[in-house]
Amino acid sequence: MLTLRNIKKSYREPDGTPLPILDIPQFTVADGEQVVLVGRSGCGKTTLLQTIAGITRADSGEIVIDGIDIATKTEGYVDRVRAAKIGYVFQTFNLLPGFSAFENVMLGMTFARGRKDHGRAIQLLDRVGLSHRLTHRPAALSVGEQQRVAVARALANKPSLLLADEPTANIDPRNQQKIVDLIRETCREEKVSLVMVTHSTEVSGQFDRVDRLEEINQVKFNDTTAGAAA
């Protein structure tokens, strides 16, 4: 469902010299597959997720999502693809403080065309165990609850790919496992492919496929069996 080919991305340093971050010959995630990305801090994991989501444009290469190469599309098109097909869970949750839990979930489908399903928002919040917190603002929720709302929001538009960027890094240890389980289970239920970034070996150890984004910006396939997926 997701294939990256020859993705190159570099930032410019303040003095103007290019700073290469990503150089990925091939990276593939199959339908419903769950992949964990590990790598040392600053190696470009966030940049990679944002490039996949179309939030950041790659300098070159292909990003094929469900058969569409978004790298060749206009920004507006990429925005629509993101609205329709991608869910994103942030390390810092990024809930909008002025909106209730329910409204934050609704926002997850606001920008996609023709999908404003109140029932689904309530169902998702119920699924993440927050049916009693619908009208609470994020400030009135614990961090664990906030991240659960964020997970519900990321799934609201029925995406085919969920990108989770260190979703447990800001969560107290007792709740980390709950969040990971929640993300993995709901993705499985909704048949959503998952790419999760984590620093926690405890977390990465639970995944069948662990990819290491090396400092040399080459994705190494630890799990060779996954190479078959296109």
Place this chain on the structure above:
Amino acid sequence: MSLFRIALRSITQRPVASLLTMISMGLGVMLVVAVLSIHGVVEQSFANNASLGYNVAIGAKGGKEQLVLNTVYYLSQPVENIWYSYYCEFLPQAERDRLLKESFAYRSHEAAWQTAELAALAGDQGLAGAALSQSLAAVGLPLAPDARRQATDGPAVELGRHGKYGQLTEMAIPLCLGDYFGRFRVVGTTPKLFDDLVYDIENNRKFEFAQGRNFVHHSPEHGYFEAVVGAKVARELDVKLGDEISPRHGAPEGHTHERKFTVVGILKTSGTPNDRAVFVNMEGFYLMEDHAKPLDQQRPGDQPEEAAPQSDEEARKDLEARRKKELELLRAADPEPLPVEQREVTAILVNADPMIAPGLENAINEGRDAQLVLPIKVIYELFEFIVKPVQWTLLALTAMICVVSGISILVSIYNSMSERRHEIAVMRALGADRYTVGWIILLESTLLALGGGMLGWLAGHTLCLAASPIIEDQTGVTIGFWNWEPAISLGTLLGTSSGRLATLSLPLELLLVPALLVLAIVVGFWPAVSAYRTDVAKSLGK
């Protein structure tokens, strides 16, 4: 979640800042509404009086605006008066002769005539001859010019002819101004003002009475002393039928006349300045102390031959005695009418054929004694050259206040942009495109502008409602909360004169809506562009 809800939420998320912004916008709009309402009130009060029931007013030479303000609106400082005989020039012969007989000239002529007759009977040729020759010389016209000259320096009292302008004009109604009842003007006039004057020509309406009747020239019960009060006066000063009222001389704080008028009628509200005036019989008006024009010289017949030099002391005593006598006469229950020579009028309201009005205007204005004004024209000029520019200036100023308020919206939104950038980036990450987040900002500034506008509109109309008693007092125009004046024709707006739409008219206030929208878009544009340009990756943080 609609974009509208999102924009609304970001407003309510910062309640204090949003409210302050809206209040500032509201103040601007309130002022615009107030100015428009004043505009409407003024326009309406002018329109109400566009049909006065007369097209010509004659009064003393001087400012024509002041004459019109006095005669049409009973406003402004009182103006000078003109001779009563000038009024008589607008009357047909029969009426004129009847009125002019109340003169020293005629009375002395009569007296002389009788003396001559008596003398003739007594056979005293000398006296008879003198008296006879005097009166014969005056048979008909002119009448006793010497007597007249002794009385005043006014024009000769001539009988037996039509008034100079009497045949060119219709319905001469005299007005005598100068006194006050409470803060309201007292108008001395003739019953014709209510019997004959059709003030609303379109609907053929005369002034109507809510209670009682018109005053009459002379009634058995009250003599010359009947009064009619306007609706507003009756309401405010609680005047009832049968009340005896005494005007104050010259100013609201002037001395109170001893003479009392009995209220015999209360007018229905007409929305004209007549609502706030008191009308008294002119005959009675003249008989109040200080209203008779003082005689320059001795009255003929009083002390005919004793013109010998008097000492100052004697002259003073003489004057005092005469004044005392006058007062006694005035205090009499039913005194004699004041002689014509001692009468003056402030204005004469006349209907003249529009074809001959300009000729009449020339004839009168070239003379020394009076001026003729066309009230509607003066009102129109006042309106066009004074009121309108002032109003447009006010409107421009208030519009500028709105623009300043608009800028405060810009500042408010722009200030929030730095904290908002993160939210905008999150929405972009959720799939919103650049235009969507730009629109949200534009919607927000629109909501602030319209919300503030709504507040201001309500405040403005509440203000109008609160001020309406004062406005009604001052102008006779009644305004409620829903004062939609002035209206603008849709045809003008669309630049067409054909079609059914063109005949519809809209309240000018409705233009506030598109104006505020434009303002909101203009001031929202900058922050919207800033939202549009938000770098998502950078603003998202981790």
